Amino acid sequence: MPKESLNSAEVRDMMLAVADKIIEAEPILSEADRQLGDGDHGIGMERGMNAVKEKLTSEEPDDIGKVFMNTGMAMMSSMGGASGAIFGTVFRAGGKAIKGCEAFTAAEAATFFQAACEGVKERGGAKPGDKTMVDSLQPAAEKAAEVTDQPLPAAMAAIADAAEAGKEASKDMIATMGRAKTLGEKSVGKADAGACSVAIIVATMRDFVA
Amino acid sequence: MSVQKKLINDPLKVADELVEGLIEAYNGEVRMVGTRSVVKNSIPDGKVALLVGGGSGHEPIYHGLVGRNLADGAACGDIFAAPPPNIVFEATEAVNKGNGVLYLYGNYAGDVMNFDIGAEMAEDEDIDVRTVLIADDVCSAPPTEKDKRRGIAGLVPIVKIVGAASQKAPNLDELEKVAKKAVLETRSVGVSMSPGSIPATGKPTFEIEADKIGLGMGIHGEPGVGEIPMSTADELTPQMLDMIIEDFEKDDDVEALKEGDDIVLIVNSLGATTMMELLICLRKAKDYFNSRGINIHDVVVGPLVTCQEMTGISFSVTRVDDVLKKFWNMPCQSLCYTKMTGRYGDLS
Known part of the structure; x- marks a missing residue:
């Protein structure tokens, strides 16, 4: 049954689904990172998402923004590393921007993704084209801003397509940030592990509302 | 390739368990603080504090550099991962003796982001924090872009020198100067x-x-x-x-x-x-x-x-x-x- 809007309990259930999906994808994410970095991205994300599940099931989801912020805080404090700071910032900054909202619709999704993307760029200094997770998150945020008048399932489908296309486009980019930058042109042909995580997160959100 | 034989238990608890052992190896000189920080037991009041840290798995650094005339504390991350901001903050609070805390760690994106968020949390509590990044690996960027260099084994002489300097440093400014000089010369x-x-x-x-x-x-x-x-x-x-x-x-x-x-x-x-x-x-x-x-x-x-x-x-x-x-x-x-x-x- 497609969902036109989500309440706080449904947002929590969506994030629990995201957590399960990321945990399941650990070997894929670790392998992606092993091609370009040190190969621990999947492990870190798995640890973060286990902490998210513990946090989100331990308290009543009274506010949609807070569900996302709790997700971010749980990731940040359990993961460490660049991934912890970056993915923690995605949900903390995104959640903060929609704190107090009554329902999660395409409009809130747009606000969420834009704030998340700005927060990440400010914290990590990455620009589009640097072959980082921003290359998946930024197209998702831009698409989200274009589809605010659509029903949530259609909007999330468009946002997920943009995130996936962004991840694919990162394959052709040369890494200039993080541990992959020493690879230079050797980094071409492989997708950034963080961009893979973003694509999985957004696709799971799409599947949840579909 | 065959899997390396490692004497470990739960693979996800490696960092926690190694730090427990490390504390024991110090014979009472250091203690565990908060989630996973190693902090010296005797830090004089008013001392300009020196905090190091980074991912685990590179032992004996960084946590092994806490000691006499060395670092006052270390914020320990998971294996190969920067310590999260809450751990950095817990370590900062524990080493702070009222005269500021110098962060001295390797120049990696993850460490910089997490230590920076930790520093923001410390500043909210009116703790004066300064950061000097260790960036000694000449292969990681040209001399004109030293701020992009990684920190590797040069961190040992740098922390040794700054740890010694921190014993007598009158304030955070003076210690920061010594740290910058040690980094530049390494x-x-x-x-x-x-x-x-x-x-x-x-x-x-x-x-x-x-x-x-x-x-x-x-x-x-x-x-x-x-x-x-x-x-x-x-x-x-x-x-x-x-x-x-x-x-x-x-x-x-x-x-x-x-x-x-x-x-x-x-x-x-x-x-x-x-x-x-x-x-x-x-x-x-x-x-x-x-x-x-x-x-x-x-x-x-x-x-x-x-x-x-x-x-x-x-x-x-x-x-x-x-x-x-x-x-x-x-x-x-x-x-x-x-x-x-x-x-x-x-x-x-």
């Missing part, structure tokens, strides 16, 4: 012959052909800047040291290393490379510097900054003038590095 080059593996997955962090050496390989197993054919100790050692000398020459911010200069030389194993090999390389390094009239003031040899069972070696050079030499010569004691007074351990 340069390293590393190579790797085979990878270490991630404890949680058992997988190697990179691949390299059996007859190749990765030049400029990072301590997390980041691929190097190039591969060269497998070599001998006597061929490789001058090749690596040339890169350090050239870097001092090319960098407008420092003078070239010249005849009459005093240096501290670190010969580091990345984990599996043996003391035998390090000593053979040191023998060649001695000839190298002697022939240039550069005086090796002191040498440290051993596995100090490691990446599990990675085979590889790195050389670090810190040029010490009278000021830095004074700090270097002070005795110190920690799990990673212990030094008696003076060059020969003279106890008088």
Whole structure:
């Protein structure tokens, strides 16, 4: 049954689904990172998402923004590393921007993704084209801003397509940030592990509302 | 490739369990604080505090550099991952004695982001924090972009010098100055012959052909800047040291290393490379510097900054003038590095 809007309990259930999906994808994410970095991205994300599940099931989801912020805080404090700071910032900054909202619709999704993307760029200094997770998150945020008048399932489908296309486009980019930058042109042909995580997160959100 | 045999328990608890053991190894000198920080028990009131930290899995650093005349505390991350901001903050609160805290750690994106968020949390509590990044790996960026360089084994002489300086530093400004100078005068080059593996997955962090050496390989197993054919100790050692000398020459911010200069030389194993090999390389390094009239003031040899069972070696050079030499010569004691007074351990 497609969902036109989500309440706080449904947002929590969506994030629990995201957590399960990321945990399941650990070997894929670790392998992606092993091609370009040190190969621990999947492990870190798995640890973060286990902490998210513990946090989100331990308290009543009274506010949609807070569900996302709790997700971010749980990731940040359990993961460490660049991934912890970056993915923690995605949900903390995104959640903060929609704190107090009554329902999660395409409009809130747009606000969420834009704030998340700005927060990440400010914290990590990455620009589009640097072959980082921003290359998946930024197209998702831009698409989200274009589809605010659509029903949530259609909007999330468009946002997920943009995130996936962004991840694919990162394959052709040369890494200039993080541990992959020493690879230079050797980094071409492989997708950034963080961009893979973003694509999985957004696709799971799409599947949840579909 | 077969999976490395590692004596561990739950792969996800490796960092927590190793830090528990580390605390025990200190015989009561340090304690565990918060989630995973190692903090000295006796930090005098009013001392300018020195906090180090980074990912675990590179033992004996960073947590092994907490000690007498060394760091006051370490914020410990998971294996190869920066410590999260809450751990940085917990460590900061614990080492703070009212005169500010200097953060001194390796220049990695994850560490910078997490320490910065930790510093923001500390500033909310009115704790004065300053950061100096260790960026000694000459292979990771040209001299004109030193702010992009990674921190590798040069962190040992840097933390040694700054730890000594912190004992008497009147304020955070003065300690920051010493730290910046120590960083500027320290340069390293590393190579790797085979990878270490991630404890949680058992997988190697990179691949390299059996007859190749990765030049400029990072301590997390980041691929190097190039591969060269497998070599001998006597061929490789001058090749690596040339890169350090050239870097001092090319960098407008420092003078070239010249005849009459005093240096501290670190010969580091990345984990599996043996003391035998390090000593053979040191023998060649001695000839190298002697022939240039550069005086090796002191040498440290051993596995100090490691990446599990990675085979590889790195050389670090810190040029010490009278000021830095004074700090270097002070005795110190920690799990990673212990030094008696003076060059020969003279106890008088």
